[in-house]
Amino acid sequence: MENRTESLQKIWQALHLGKKFFVAGHLNPDGDSLGCTLAVTSLLERLGKTVYAYAAPAIGADLKFLPGLSKVHVGEIPPAPDFDTVILLECSDRQRGGNLEAVLASAKTLVNIDHHLVSDAYGHVNHIDSGASSTAEIIFQLFEASGEEGLLPTPDEATCLYTGLVTDTGRFVHSNTTAEALRVASALVALGADIQQINQVIYFTKSYIELKLLGRALEKMEMRFDNKYSQIILTKRDFETFGATPAQTQGIVSQPTMIPGVEISALIKEETDKVSVNLRSRGSADVSRIAQQFGGGGHARAAGFKATNKTLSEVTDELAEAVQHVVKQLP
Ligand SMILES: [Mn+2]
Structure with a gap:
């Protein structure tokens, strides 16, 4: 400039x-x-x-x-x-x-x-x-x-x-x-x-529905790959249970990165017409590169993508494979 x-x-x-x-x-x-x-x-x-x-x-x-x-x-x-x-x-x-x-x-x-x-x-x-x-x-x-x-x-x-x-x-x-x-x-x-x-x-403002959804998300959090990867899957049914929309998930994906050792956190959401994924990194891994592999983008520590032609389990598996590849190379 x-x-x-x-x-x-x-x-x-x-x-x-x-x-x-x-x-x-x-x-x-x-x-x-x-x-x-x-x-x-x-x-x-x-x-x-x-x-x-x-x-x-x-x-x-x-x-x-x-x-x-x-x-x-x-x-x-x-x-x-x-x-x-x-x-x-x-x-x-x-x-x-x-x-x-x-x-x-x-x-x-x-x-x-x-x-x-x-x-x-x-x-x-x-x-x-x-x-x-x-x-x-x-x-x-x-x-x-x-x-x-x-x-x-x-x-x-x-x-x-x-x-x-x-x-x-x-x-x-x-x-x-x-x-x-x-x-x-x-x-x-x-x-x-x-x-x-x-x-x-x-x-400091969240609705009852957002807090209930956060509770469900934390309950469903899974740890993989030597506890370096945290994955949360929210299905259509989870959203329906609370009358929530996929937009009411702000902040959820960052929660698992508070756990020492977690390098990458993913929130995988099953929406009506697509599966959308939010990714966060504690800093060592560049999650924008993972998102790019799936046609998405973002920053090194915060990225995401949407998949319109894949099922929830396909996205989950393909993402896990990509994450595993990155996590293996971390010191
Ligand atoms: Mn700005």
Whole structure:
């Protein structure tokens, strides 16, 4: 990346020049994607701009507390888009935002702000900083680069950005928890980010159904390959028993990696039309490579894939074979 300050200045030029903005993150937005969409939308409104904030469905129940969410058009793209400036956040390629081709084509200026390791420079203005913990960290740096105007996030904007930071760093646990990430977090708290609410809603709220499903999952946890591999299989019947959906399994796959010696954990879910798999690694094994063998992807420590033409037992067996191969090579 070119000099960070210069690159942020170019974004500011685009913000000042534009009048009619479209702002969006990626499909099925996470905390970073949605938090940044809301913070940038609010900033643009303060600058007197017309803004169309967009998010593609669905928005997770745990993010519904974010201030300003009612302004976001969920899944609704205007029929004849005529935005002069489009800001895409968190999108490593121009398709990540969903079905936005007409919107992107209408833009005189496309601004791309992202922190993914592999990211296309598809915008007229590109700010891709893979050293940043989150896009929220970059947006805070953008505020700091506002120069004479001295613009800083409002308490609501700070809440949105802190949500992006805390979720992308896994509550300041993942390896992207840098000194800069913590500096930005500290500044956001000083600016009034409502961390009590964020923590309560995102980390200390689970439904009865989710907790019952977690109980079933832990009961069904199996250890294989010298206790280095933990496998949890949730069948259609398990979901039916509690009236749960496969989306209500957040956090389950990470539980077994707390057991000393477990290197890889898999959550295998039998869904109506597919089998989906979440993988976690304690750090020695790269589970994204396993996921890739099955047409999926992700990061070294967190990855996944979906299989549409295989039975639950086929996926389970083929995955175990791939895992065994990796586990054997670990020291
Ligand atoms: Mn992110």
